[in-house]
Amino acid sequence: MKKTIRDMDVSGKKVIVRCDFNVPLKDGVITDDIRITSALPTIRYLIENGAKVILMSHLGRPEGEANMKYTLKPVAERICELLNKEIIFISAPEVVNDQVKKAAEALQAGDVMLLENVRFRKEETKNGAEFSKELAKLADIFVNDAFGTAHRAHSSTAGVADYLPAVSGFLIEKEVQFLGNAVESPERPFVAIMGGAKVGDKILVIENLLKKVDTLIIGGGMAYTFFKAQGYEIGTSILDAGNIGLAAELLKKAEEAGVQLLLPIDVKAAKAFDNEAETAIFDKDKIPADWMGLDIGPKSMELFANAIKEAKTVIWNGPVGVFEMSNFAAGTIAVAKILAESDAVTIIGGGDSAAAVEQFGLADKMTHISTGGGASLEFLEGKVLPGIACLQDKN
DSSP states (O other): BBBBBSSSSOOTOOEEEOOOOOOOOTTTTTSSOOOHHHHHHHHHHHTTTTTTTEEEOOOOOOTSSOOGGGSSSSHHHHHHHHTTTEEEEEOOTTTOOHHHHHHTHHHHHHOOOOOOGGGGTGGGGGHHHHHHHHTTTTTTEEEEGGGGGGOOOOTTTTTTGGGOOEOOOHHHHHHHHHHHHHSOOSSSEEEEEEOOSHHHHHHHHHHHHTTSSSSSESSSSSHHHHHHHTTTOTTTTOOOGGHHHHHOOOOOOOOHHTEEEEEOOOEEESSSSSSOOOOOEEETTOTTTTTTEEEEEEHHHHHHHHHHHHOSSSEESSSOOOTSSGGGOOOHHHHHHHHHHHHEEEESSSHHHHHHHHHHHHHSSSEEOOOOEHHHHHHHHHHOOOOHHOOBBBB
């Protein structure tokens, strides 16, 4: 267990907090502020307990240069609105300069300031010691609350912890609690649903989950690589050709581990990758040579639903069809609805599956939606996340 802000006396202390404010913007306006609202419990706790709060984050990919397209000014304005409180924001291209140092030094208990985009500095993504020290000198305590970047060893996510006492905020605590419990001590039956396009992207996750789950459901584009491994015609469906052998191995490993591995038994296919294309439902072994599978079919929806209904813990990572196109969203909607109606602990592993439950208006029916797609995948692989490993352990 890692220490959290509850384990520290923050009163009167300058606390630098790594948040994940990498929000989508359109014409300089934030279109989805869930990453900001997810950080508010930690920020509010620090304010209420008399800390002097310094927030930091990245936004986009400015490639180590002060590109004002990626300024955090809109984020500062949104935090100001959400907290109903003035936020000190200094748009320094160097992130830390004399003006920023003076502002940090002048902070009073309960004040909040936000630094400019940490990726304006090229040292950030290289975990450069000098930049880590500059950030650390602003504060007395480091708090990491950015789960979405916890799998990156950057100056602002891990390097700062070399120079300051380091603990987690409430968001990382929650992520580790839900994902950790699911993987290490789940209530059973434990079902994992893996979607997405390529087997290669999920190999390590699948291998790790085969040691832990009772049922593994595989949908999305990677199902066709498994079909190919079983000798079926998949038409023009997406194929991870380099990993057909690996898919066959995973099928064998599942059998040896006594894990029920469920693949679609029918698919909704189209003549082209187009929402307006002609569509038809085919059994998995009857896909014509000139058609491509783009969603699971009704029989698969029922098969998957029956497995999910029995579950006490479910992790879902990756849609089971091309849900961005309305004609191929039915399978992903069906999975989301079954999870929403389930009494199980339901954990959505960030990325596209999180986007899907948000889009379908079912987010509030899930037990936990991870804020980090890449980080949650690496966590499920059993990898050590640098942004969490650097935090102090509880005694």
